[in-house]
Amino acid sequence: MLSVQGLVAGYSAAAVVDGISVAVSAGEMVTLVGANGAGKSTLLKAIAGAIPVRAGLVSIDGEDVTNVPAHRRVGKGIVLVPEGRMLFAGMSVDENLTLGAHLRTGPAARRAVAEDRERVFGLFPVLAERRRQAAGTLSGGEQQMLAIGRAMMSAPRVLLLDEPSLGLAPKVIGEIFSALDVLRDSGLGMVLVEQDARLALRHACRGYVVRTGRVALEGPAEELLDNDDVRLIYLGAWHETKG
Amino acid sequence: MENAELLQLAIAGLKNGSIYALLALGFTIVYAATNVINFAQGEFFMLGGMFAVFAFKTLGLPLIAAVPLAVVAVTGVGVLFEVLAIRPRRDGDQMSLVIITVGGSLVLSSLARHLFGSDALPLPEFTPGPSLAFAGAAIERQTLWIWGLVLIAVVALTMLYSRTRLGRAMRACMQNREAARLMGIDTGRVVMISFALAAMLGALAGVAVTPLTSTRFDIGAGIAVKGFAAAILGGLGNPIAAVAGGLLLGLIEQAVIPFSSTLKDVVAIVVLLSVLFVRPQGLFIRERKEKT
Ligand SMILES: Nc1ncnc2c1ncn2[C@@H]1O[C@H](COP(=O)(O)OP(=O)(O)OP(=O)(O)O)[C@@H](O)[C@H]1O
Numbered sequence A: 001m002l003s004v005q006g007l008v009a010g011y012s013a014a015a016v017v018d019g020i021s022v023a024v025s026a027g028e029m030v031t032l033v034g035a036n037g038a039g040k041s042t043l044l045k046a047i048a049g050a051i052p053v054r055a056g057l058v059s060i061d062g063e064d065v066t067n068v069p070a071h072r073r074v075g076k077g078i079v080l081v082p083e084g085r086m087l088f089a090g091m092s093v094d095e096n097l098t099l100g101a102h103l104r105t106g107p108a109a110r111r112a113v114a115e116d117r118e119r120v121f122g123l124f125p126v127l128a129e130r131r132r133q134a135a136g137t138l139s140g141g142e143q144q145m146l147a148i149g150r151a152m153m154s155a156p157r158v159l160l161l162d163e164p165s166l167g168l169a170p171k172v173i174g175e176i177f178s179a180l181d182v183l184r185d186s187g188l189g190m191v192l193v194e195q196d197a198r199l200a201l202r203h204a205c206r207g208y209v210v211r212t213g214r215v216a217l218e219g220p221a222e223e224l225l226d227n228d229d230v231r232l233i234y235l236g237a238w239h240e241t242k243g
Numbered sequence B: 001m002e003n004a005e006l007l008q009l010a011i012a013g014l015k016n017g018s019i020y021a022l023l024a025l026g027f028t029i030v031y032a033a034t035n036v037i038n039f040a041q042g043e044f045f046m047l048g049g050m051f052a053v054f055a056f057k058t059l060g061l062p063l064i065a066a067v068p069l070a071v072v073a074v075t076g077v078g079v080l081f082e083v084l085a086i087r088p089r090r091d092g093d094q095m096s097l098v099i100i101t102v103g104g105s106l107v108l109s110s111l112a113r114h115l116f117g118s119d120a121l122p123l124p125e126f127t128p129g130p131s132l133a134f135a136g137a138a139i140e141r142q143t144l145w146i147w148g149l150v151l152i153a154v155v156a157l158t159m160l161y162s163r164t165r166l167g168r169a170m171r172a173c174m175q176n177r178e179a180a181r182l183m184g185i186d187t188g189r190v191v192m193i194s195f196a197l198a199a200m201l202g203a204l205a206g207v208a209v210t211p212l213t214s215t216r217f218d219i220g221a222g223i224a225v226k227g228f229a230a231a232i233l234g235g236l237g238n239p240i241a242a243v244a245g246g247l248l249l250g251l252i253e254q255a256v257i258p259f260s261s262t263l264k265d266v267v268a269i270v271v272l273l274s275v276l277f278v279r280p281q282g283l284f285i286r287e288r289k290e291k292t
């Protein structure tokens, strides 16, 4: 469904993402793991259109969206849950969700949007309890849930997730990842970037190991979990056995 | 001082303050969308009066047509200004954008001088007649017009921000422009609309006050300082606080008059500097807006 081919992107002269190809189909979660600064966030931003693509192709269901600006790429079904969540801190949970559905206008969409809001509340009941609370006053876990919920309000086909577990307690991470499993099983495609490579590879079907802007290794998630190089470098397997 | 005298000063303060409030709103709206202080804001005020005089005197239109026409025309100037001067450098650094607005301000006032001359140009009151007496003080009819227009502008703006999809998008841009873009909001369009609104509010202030003060090509810079001081006093970024800042500045100015009428015009600068030194987030905003 989402296909990224030979993507090059960066901020200054040097390319931070230097020819990465990634594919995701509906109902599939793929994960990108790699060291800090490898270019994972940059890749997601380029797929979402937040930074320009210098070379390569981004397409969804065969439609080329490489040069579609960020604000219209949401309408194509690609939405980013950014690193650091980027909520509208002074606005309520409800308003943040409404803004997620900004492009869905008209009487026909209204009902679908209302249903999606209920779906988000079903997925993250704590958000329903805090509908009127300002997003900036939510706990870290609740904020991450809201960031995912807000993205879901755009009725995406592919969700790009940048480190959703960052700074969260294991229990909350568990809740968030079970919600992601539910979304995946409902047919959503997902590209997950995670610090915690073990966690990511356990939930994903396939994984890509990114090293300095290129894909160093790719394959089914179980294989990567078993791969000695990957275990050594990215899973910290030096000290532990595979659990 | 007697009560009636005090009341008279308060009326004058609230009259000028309403004008500052409209200009402060213009600064705030553009700042919210771009993080840029638009120093051309005062020129929208000047052009409002100029266009109204032109439509009334030169074109011979009745005031009831000339005034709205002037506001609409200046709104158009605001859009043009954004498209021609801001948009090409929109991704540039803030400093160059601020300098562009300073340059734009000079260009607009020079153009106005070229087109309308350098004399002070009067405009009749919207509804001429004797002042109204109120508890021993006098209120000019035009002052009531100013208050009425400011009230309508503030209510309309509040509705826009709180009730409409566009207003919600504008508030989202205020809080986090990058996130707004990721949610499908066309932030470029929000910037353009912000300039249009700022120009409209500036023009509204200009046409409302010209019958009392007349207008001239070079009044923009002076009023911009006051509007800017009011916006800073309120705390840039919050429309309601901008209005409060404007009214408060108007009142402070009047409070100074009994001591020295020549000091009145320095008040804005003193207020501006004091706020920047002592309370940069403004009087009415509890914390700096957080960036998530
Ligand atoms: N806005 C920016 N401007 C300039 N350089 C940037 C910017 N954002 C990231 N970079 C640089 O691009 C490189 C890749 O950054 P990126 O955020 O994509 O890495 P990452 O793989 O997501 O790392 P992490 O795991 O730490 O989040 C880094 O060297 C970083 O310094």
Ligand SMILES: [Mg+2]
Residues within 6 Å of the ligand: A040, A041, A042, A083, A162
């Ligand atoms: Mg990152």
